[in-house]
Structure formats: C-alpha cells, structure tokens
Amino acid sequence: xxxxxxxxxxxxxxxxxxxxxxxxxxxxxxxxxxxxxxxxxxxxxxxxxxxxxxxxxxxxxxxxxxxxxxxxxxxxxxxxxxxxxxxxxxxxxxxxxxxxxxxxxxxxxxxxxxxxxxxxxxxxxxxxxxxxxxxxxxxxxxxxxxxxxxxxxxxxxxxxxxxxxxxxxxxxxxxxxxxxxxxxxxxxxxxxxxxxxxxxxxxxxxxxxxxxxxxxxxxxxxxxxxxxxxxxxxxxxxxxxxxxxxxxxxxxxxxxxxxxxxxxxx
Numbered sequence: 001x002x003x004x005x006x007x008x009x010x011x012x013x014x015x016x017x018x019x020x021x022x023x024x025x026x027x028x029x030x031x032x033x034x035x036x037x038x039x040x041x042x043x044x045x046x047x048x049x050x051x052x053x054x055x056x057x058x059x060x061x062x063x064x065x066x067x068x069x070x071x072x073x074x075x076x077x078x079x080x081x082x083x084x085x086x087x088x089x090x091x092x093x094x095x096x097x098x099x100x101x102x103x104x105x106x107x108x109x110x111x112x113x114x115x116x117x118x119x120x121x122x123x124x125x126x127x128x129x130x131x132x133x134x135x136x137x138x139x140x141x142x143x144x145x146x147x148x149x150x151x152x153x154x155x156x157x158x159x160x161x162x163x164x165x166x167x168x169x170x171x172x173x174x175x176x177x178x179x180x181x182x183x184x185x186x187x188x189x190x191x192x193x194x195x196x197x198x199x200x201x202x203x204x205x206x207x208x209x210x211x212x213x214x215x216x217x218x219x220x221x222x223x224x225x226x227x228x229x230x231x232x233x234x235x236x237x238x239x240x241x242x243x244x245x246x247x248x249x250x251x252x253x254x255x256x257x258x259x260x261x262x263x264x265x266x
Contacts, residue, residue, distance in 0.1 A: 029207025070126025078140025106230035
C-alpha cells in the first residue's frame with residue numbers, strides 16, 4: 001500500500017514506475033474502449049488519425065481531415081502540457097510534478113462523466129465533437145507522463161510498441177541456442193521485460209472490457225470511479241507540497257520576527 005501512496009512522487013524506482021504504468025494502462029484501455037462506444041473513434045490511436053488525415057486529403061473529404069487534425073493537435077497539446085508542468089515543478093523543486101498532470105486528468109474525466117452527454121453536441125472548429133478532442137488531450141497528457149517517468153521505456157495509451165516488444169522477447173525465449181554456443185553469444189529473453197509487456201497488455205485489455213461494459217450498461221457516469229482513482233493516486237505528493245509550503249511560510253515568519261522583533265507590533 002505504501003507504493004500505491006507514492007506512485008506519483010518525485011523519487012522514482014523501477015517497481016514504482018511499473019505499478020504506475022500498469023494502473024495507467026488500465027485507465028487508458030477503459031477510456032479508449034469506452035470512448036469508442038460514444039464517438040466511434042479510438043482516441044489514443046494517433047497512427048490511425050495520421051492515416052485518416054492522409055487518406056482523406058487524397059479523397060478530398062475535408063471534414064474528416066479537420067477531425068483528424070483536431071485529434072492530433074489535442075493529443076500533442078496534452079503531451080506538451082505534461083512536459084511544461086513536470087519541468088516547471090522540477091525547476092521549483094516540487095514533489096508533485098508527476099501528480100499535477102494526473103490531477104488535471106482526474107478533473108477532466110470527472111467533468112466528462114458528469115456532463116459528457118452535452119459535449120457530444122458541442123461544436124468545434126475541427127468537425128468533431130468536443131468529446132473527441134477532450135479524450136485525445138487526456139491520452140496525450142497521460143502518455144507523456146508515463147514516458148517521462150519511465151525514461152520512454154513504458155507506454156500506456158497504445159499497445160503497438162508493447163506488442164512488438166513482447167514479440168521480440170518471445171522470439172528470444174523460444175530461440176534455440178545450439179550446443180557449444182558460448183554463454184556470451186547465447187540469445188536469452190529478458191524475462192522482466194516479458195513479464196512487464198504481458199502485464200501492460202493484460203491491464204489495457206481488462207481496462208477496455210471494463211470501459212466498454214461501463215459505457216454500455218451505466219453511461220458516462222462510469223468514468224467517475226476512474227477519476228476518483230487518479231485523484232487518490234495524485235493526492236499524496238500534492239499534500240506534501242502543501243505541508244512544505246505551510247511549514248516554509250511559518251519558518252520565514254519566525255525568522256522575520258526574530259530579526260525584527262518590533263515589526264509585528266507596528
């Protein structure tokens with residue numbers, strides 16, 4: 001439980017990064033699959049949007065070109081927001097640099113869950129509902145966060161790279177090393193990576209099942225528990241920064257009173 005409390009803290013370990021990656025893979029799977037039932041687009045699938053952009057430029061379907069452009073821009077803006085916040089927090093020595101983007105994701109998911117039906121008819125300059133842009137922004141934000149946390153070793157919003165790496169490690173696992181091959185030349189699977197990629201894929205799939213079922217049987221409100229989970233994960237470092245700020249102000253006040261004892265009586 002202690003690990004869960006500090007998933008978004010400033011001090012990172014490989015095991016903490018893996019736990020955060022698995023949790024966010026579940027969230028991404030749920031949002032991606034659930035969102036598809038609403039907008040009929042996989043909003044974390046930027047490869048598909050790039051292909052949509054190219055295809056419809058050739059076909060002359062400018063509405064779909066605008067939609068793909070909007071989703072791509074929203075995803076990029078989400079990733080850029082994470083980079084700005086994390087680097088700003090690092091410059092100010094805050095503990096909550098990784099927590100702040102997830103806090104925004106939690107708040108936007110909560111907003112989406114409460115008023116999501118109205119965003120389906122909300123017009124945008126990109127010929128797609130506001131919901132598409134919102135979900136793409138969230139996926140960009142989350143993917144950039146995990147990328148920065150894990151030094152680009154973990155991805156959570158799309159599984160192409162994960163499945164590719166899983167296949168590579170499986171190929172190594174089943175590779176037949178001939179007798180007499182020196183140990184240094186033998187092909188060996190990285191079992192830690194094999195386990196991580198398998199778990200990421202499983203969590204994304206489970207999240208997708210939960211998300212699809214939630215939207216089908218409950219509706220938009222199903223994302224509220226997801227928002228609450230993200231809020232709970234992001235809260236500990238935020239509270240630490242708040243306490244540190246209070247203590248710092250109190251310490252500055254004591255120093256000021258000690259240096260200028262008569263200032264408070266003026």
